[in-house]
Amino acid sequence: MITTTGLTKVYRSRGREVTALDGVDLHVREGEVFGVVGRSGAGKSSLIRCVNLLERPTSGSVVVDGRDLTALAGRGPRAGAELRRARSRIGMVFQHFNLLSSRTVQGNVELPLEILGVPGRERARKARELLGLVGLADHARSWPARLSGGQKQRVGIARALAGDPKVLLSDEATSALDPETTRSVLDLLRDLNRQLGLTVLLITHEMDVVKTVCDSAALMRDGKVVESGTVSDLLATPGSELARELFPLGGRSRDRGGADEERTVVDVTFHGESTTRPLISRLSRTYGVDVSILGAAMDTIGGRQVGRMRIELPGRFEDNAVPIGFLREHGLTVEAAETVAEATETVKDPR
Ligand SMILES: Nc1ncnc2c1ncn2[C@@H]1O[C@H](COP(=O)(O)OP(=O)(O)O)[C@@H](O)[C@H]1O
Ligand SMILES: [Mg+2]
Numbered sequence: 324m325i326t327t328t329g330l331t332k333v334y335r336s337r338g339r340e341v342t343a344l345d346g347v348d349l350h351v352r353e354g355e356v357f358g359v360v361g362r363s364g365a366g367k368s369s370l371i372r373c374v375n376l377l378e379r380p381t382s383g384s385v386v387v388d389g390r391d392l393t394a395l396a397g398r399g400p401r402a403g404a405e406l407r408r409a410r411s412r413i414g415m416v417f418q419h420f421n422l423l424s425s426r427t428v429q430g431n432v433e434l435p436l437e438i439l440g441v442p443g444r445e446r447a448r449k450a451r452e453l454l455g456l457v458g459l460a461d462h463a464r465s466w467p468a469r470l471s472g473g474q475k476q477r478v479g480i481a482r483a484l485a486g487d488p489k490v491l492l493s494d495e496a497t498s499a500l501d502p503e504t505t506r507s508v509l510d511l512l513r514d515l516n517r518q519l520g521l522t523v524l525l526i527t528h529e530m531d532v533v534k535t536v537c538d539s540a541a542l543m544r545d546g547k548v549v550e551s552g553t554v555s556d557l558l559a560t561p562g563s564e565l566a567r568e569l570f571p572l573g574g575r576s577r578d579r580g581g582a583d584e585e586r587t588v589v590d591v592t593f594h595g596e597s598t599t600r601p602l603i604s605r606l607s608r609t610y611g612v613d614v615s616i617l618g619a620a621m622d623t624i625g626g627r628q629v630g631r632m633r634i635e636l637p638g639r640f641e642d643n644a645v646p647i648g649f650l651r652e653h654g655l656t657v658e659a660a661e662t663v664a665e666a667t668e669t670v671k672d673p674r
Contacts, residue, residue, distance in 0.1 A: 414492065432481045
């Protein structure tokens with residue numbers, strides 16, 4: 324539904340150049356909720372602004388719903404109308420809502436319809452329908468200043484849906500909201516995704532958002548996409564930073580004295596059927612090894628149970644080839660744990 328190829332954005336200001344996007348290839352499938360995470364400055368907002376051509380990419384292409392927007396933008400003013408039309412099928416939700424305080428809630432939702440030239444009656448009908456969809460039917464005549472943050476964002480979402488978009492872009496839509504409100508806005512996005520078949524590309528710095536609503540995710544760093552895939556594939560990928568961020572595992576090997584006592588610490592990821600089988604106890608019984616659990620995290624992602632566990636086995640890694648092979652044969656991902664100074668600095672900092 325959204326494909327970017329070699330997308331590059333270089334900002335030039337006062338003789339300085341900043342490469343915000345450096346050859347981004349992204350593929351968002353129709354009907355999925357796709358999350359982009361990364362630290363502040365990674366290029367997330369630039370990416371989303373280039374996807375709807377609010378920002379002209381320096382090079383590369385953006386194809387949304389089969390239309391090459393970059394080609395349209397390059398064809399001068401003639402293509403302008405066509406580009407505007409294509410863009411009206413892409414809704415956008417902002418962190419700070421960007422509502423007009425001089426208009427009522429309904430007036431705000433009607434605005435994009437006015438721009439599209441929809442006549443008054445039809446505009447009002449459509450706006451009220453959309454407000455019903457986001458649970459604000461009773462607030463049509465309210466002023467934005469009277470609304471809570473969550474309600475404002477619902478208005479922002481209703482407005483974004485005015486052009487019957489097939490794609491919704493969201494830049495940190497929940498970052499200004501408290502956790503409970505965040506949850507309800509995410510549930511709304513999920514519902515819209517399911518009910519309307521809306522494809523959602525959202526940017527966030529909160530891994531919980533990815534856990535709650537995303538089917539797929541990408542990690543950005545320094546203008547590049549360094550990991551991307553479905554959340555369950557990422558969890559099954561050894562060494563995946565996103566998997567580690569989604570399921571941070573603490574747990575250090577306990578010091579048992581005797582420096583010559585070798586131990587192996589591994590991180591095990593369960594997904595799909597393997598989560599419901601008692602594999603650790605079978606491992607212990609079958610091979611007669613004592614397994615210590617140092618840390619564990621379980622959650623439901625996209626309705627499926629997934630989890631990670633850090634376990635410790637006696638002996639060196641090489642000595643444990645057979646028990647580790649047993650776990651892998653049963654569909655678990657097993658990798659040597661990073662026991663020293665966990666790298667948990669990938670995602671952080673809002674904006
Ligand atoms: N309009 C702009 N002019 C110049 N530099 C910009 C502009 N917008 C963003 N940047 C720079 O591009 C890089 C990526 O920014 P941004 O896309 O906002 O990242 P993120 O949303 O991940 O925080 C940063 O170094 C930022 O300072
Ligand atoms: Mg940003």
